[in-house]
Amino acid sequence: MTDAPPPAPLGRHDRPSGEAGAAAPGGDGGAPQQPASPVTAATVTTHPLSFTGQAGEYFRIWIVNTALTVVTLGLYLPWARVRQRRYFYGHTWLDGQNFDYTARPAALLRAYLLVGAFFLAYSLALNLQFSGWEYVAGVIAAAYLLLYPWLVMKSLRFLAASTTHRGLAFRHHGRPGGSYLAYGVGNVAAALSAGLALPWGWFMQRRYQVEHAAYGTARATFRGDVGDFYLIGLTGLAVGVGGGLLLGAPLVAALAVALGGADLPLPDLGSSGLTLALVAGAYLLVLGLYAVAWQYVRAATLRLVLNHVEVGGVVRTGATFRPWTLVWIGVSNAVVQALTLGLATPWAAVRRARYVTQGIQVRALVPLGSFCADVAPGENALGEAATELLDINLGF
Numbered sequence: 001m002t003d004a005p006p007p008a009p010l011g012r013h014d015r016p017s018g019e020a021g022a023a024a025p026g027g028d029g030g031a032p033q034q035p036a037s038p039v040t041a042a043t044v045t046t047h048p049l050s051f052t053g054q055a056g057e058y059f060r061i062w063i064v065n066t067a068l069t070v071v072t073l074g075l076y077l078p079w080a081r082v083r084q085r086r087y088f089y090g091h092t093w094l095d096g097q098n099f100d101y102t103a104r105p106a107a108l109l110r111a112y113l114l115v116g117a118f119f120l121a122y123s124l125a126l127n128l129q130f131s132g133w134e135y136v137a138g139v140i141a142a143a144y145l146l147l148y149p150w151l152v153m154k155s156l157r158f159l160a161a162s163t164t165h166r167g168l169a170f171r172h173h174g175r176p177g178g179s180y181l182a183y184g185v186g187n188v189a190a191a192l193s194a195g196l197a198l199p200w201g202w203f204m205q206r207r208y209q210v211e212h213a214a215y216g217t218a219r220a221t222f223r224g225d226v227g228d229f230y231l232i233g234l235t236g237l238a239v240g241v242g243g244g245l246l247l248g249a250p251l252v253a254a255l256a257v258a259l260g261g262a263d264l265p266l267p268d269l270g271s272s273g274l275t276l277a278l279v280a281g282a283y284l285l286v287l288g289l290y291a292v293a294w295q296y297v298r299a300a301t302l303r304l305v306l307n308h309v310e311v312g313g314v315v316r317t318g319a320t321f322r323p324w325t326l327v328w329i330g331v332s333n334a335v336v337q338a339l340t341l342g343l344a345t346p347w348a349a350v351r352r353a354r355y356v357t358q359g360i361q362v363r364a365l366v367p368l369g370s371f372c373a374d375v376a377p378g379e380n381a382l383g384e385a386a387t388e389l390l391d392i393n394l395g396f
Contacts (some may be wrong), residue, residue, distance in 0.1 A: 078108035130164035218312030299323035321359025
């Protein structure tokens with residue numbers, strides 16, 4: 001895999017004029033050549049990210065958010081989301097400054113209510129099946145599919161405008177045309193090709209996310225290649241298929257033996273119980289392999305993207321965390337959360353955030369505070385609400 005930090009020098013540098021003159025053969029009619037002036041090497045400063053959040057501290061925020069969201073029948077959800085993000089952003093540090101999340105819960109609430117109303121109407125139509133329910137559900141489903149890329153664009157713009165560092169907001173300049181190409185054409189191509197075009201879709205979507213992002217007036221550039229996404233996809237596929245063959249073969253053999261017992265003249269309760277246990281085991285095995293493969297794809301994609309982002313030609317991000325370690329953290333977090341009935345959720349979130357942030361660095365040719373401020377226009381929260389309520393996956 002080629003997702004290691006690129007070895008090329010940081011930023012774009014013009015070729016020193018002294019070098020060009022010295023390399024010209026024969027000079028200009030015998031004129032004395034001037035010695036090349038010494039070139040001062042650019043100084044690259046590495047700024048590691050750090051996370052200072054604590055599980056116990058975040059648990060108090062999480063338990064209050066959960067209780068108030070239940071008591072208010074979900075109306076507190078925007079405030080819970082803002083408090084959660086402000087905690088994680090506020091404890092993420094870069095170059096002595098922490099990030100901030102500036103979204104207003106009231107704006108989120110209006111968008112949540114609008115998206116929630118459509119979602120409720122869709123659910124009622126499916127479950128109650130009143131007169132004309134198929135038209136209601138069909139229109140809402142068609143509208144969601146048609147608007148999905150537009151909602152992703154709105155979500156990216158809102159999330160960027162709500163994220164600040166050193167008091168300067170990020171921006172996302174994405175347009176509907178690019179979003180429909182990345183999230184519309186990309187997903188349709190993946191479906192029509194039986195998954196063969198899925199890595200191409202991932203590439204288009206990550207490129208759309210990165211290349212329209214900006215910090216102040218500095219635009220970001222994505223230097224990744226579509227081949228790297230195919231390598232990640234093939235690795236994930238190998239994990240799923242290979243793991244299924246390795247672990248599933250003994251299970252299938254035992255299941256065949258157990259099913260053969262059904263031909264016995266008398267019911268064998270032991271065999272029936274064993275059959276159910278084997279079927280349940282096969283189901284859990286499929287779910288587990290899918291979860292591991294998908295966790296790997298997400299972790300490897302995150303590392304790949306971070307290792308190929310450049311901002312303003314003078315800043316690059318890099319990631320050194322290991323995707324398989326992130327997979328282990330995800331799987332073990334899920335097990336602990338299940339065993340504790342969800343009470344370990346804050347610990348799991350802090351554990352993952354700490355590992356990811358300590359594996360991210362920012363390398364810069366200029367001080368990070370030298371970016372000029374840019375006025376960030378206000379963004380409505382409709383896309384953000386759709387992302388939260390309809391489980392739109394942005395990949396990060």
